[in-house]
Amino acid sequence: MVIVTVLAVAITVGVFILINRFDTLTVAREGCRVTTPRGSLDLDIEQAQVAAAIAGVAHRRKLPERAVVIAYATGIQESKLLNLTFGDRDSLGVFQQRPSQGWGPPDKLVDPVYASGKFFAALVKVKNYRKIPLHEAAQEVQRSADGSLYAQHEENAKILAAAFTGRVPKAVHCWFPPGGEETPAPSPSPDGAEQELARTLGAGTTLEAGSRRRGWLIATWSLAHAQKYGLRRISYDGQAWSVTTGEKGDWKPDAGASRERVQIS
Template structure:
């Protein structure tokens, strides 16, 4: 005759079952969420002397926001590399609205640990500002190993994992900070379908968001070539969101109609003192 399970055993089985269901649900939620973000016929390619990477447009927007905030704070490229490696490990550079426990956003920052409110932390500009504010307090963050600097900020379970993303982070940093000219190319259908209609061109809204990121009123002015390419790259990453079809800078033009095979083409109308978007 079998002995019935004790109440403690039943309770343990119930807890394990609930945890298993929760973990499975979380994994499926992440897969489905990323799957909805992966649309055919659109994407971004980053090409620098350090390598080539493919991103989804949302990832490029997050990367552009991080670089823009670092530029506003006058931080070195090393800070951007650390931020990218952290973001890749924590969220694959997606602006996740969920995470472990109450973690949200690209850096999976937790409101319960004082990073900010959930609605603030899913704003890449705000989240990047909080990350950099903590990073600059890390002693010798420019010189110590990347994973040590990142771990001082994040306090994660295994800080060594950040190190594996350093090379990819360097590729992204060279491109999105503007150090490597015309290193980012994004493409998407110039006209939306019934489910995803093309947004009306909104260069004014793009400029306002860029000003919020850079903390500058004259956002499209290029006081240096590096700043100019940072602005042009930010504009390209956000072209789909704001319905931009052309971006001109530094004798180059990007045109949405050229698609994946296009990229930055020579252009006699593009000047080196200002980025032009339309």
């Protein structure tokens, strides 16, 4: 009986953490903060990576920011913007897409780039998706049990979209241990980051900015993936981020930061 009680408490705590993960970081030593004129949100690094992937795919498809807002509100409701390997019945990934419903193979649906592409491909087929209420557009794609639930996440989705699409410069800051005996740092791999970015934004993509907004989209994507690729410094548009600044750090003025190309190392 004691064992059953302990397990029940553990399961309850685990669910509570998952439900609140979007609003409160569960690991203080690492995370990301999004700050725009609309407000501020805390994410964990996985959520930031998923958000960056969604924005990148939308950019590749030349979709408006409204499409990104709809995708974020959907992802928050379905998975808290986490790339889940489980769900109701055979649901998987950030959008909880089901292989049995024709969304794609299970191993593809847990790839945020692929899943985002499938979501946007369905969204653009929704008549007037830019103008109708967000929850109606999302429900046309998802066909969930209660489509009205997507509406509650619209404001948070707008904050994220302004930041990860690059419309608001230096809106995302991430921090994590720079490495040491307890947390070995990954070997810096700018090439690996560039290859994954190219896959997200489209073949042939480099770190050339092209436009200021696109440059900040790339800089933000790079920052969200900095821990994954062991990146220590990102600079663009007169600003630079360093892993050594920690949680209270942010983008800092850097006169040498190019306005033509995002530089990562």
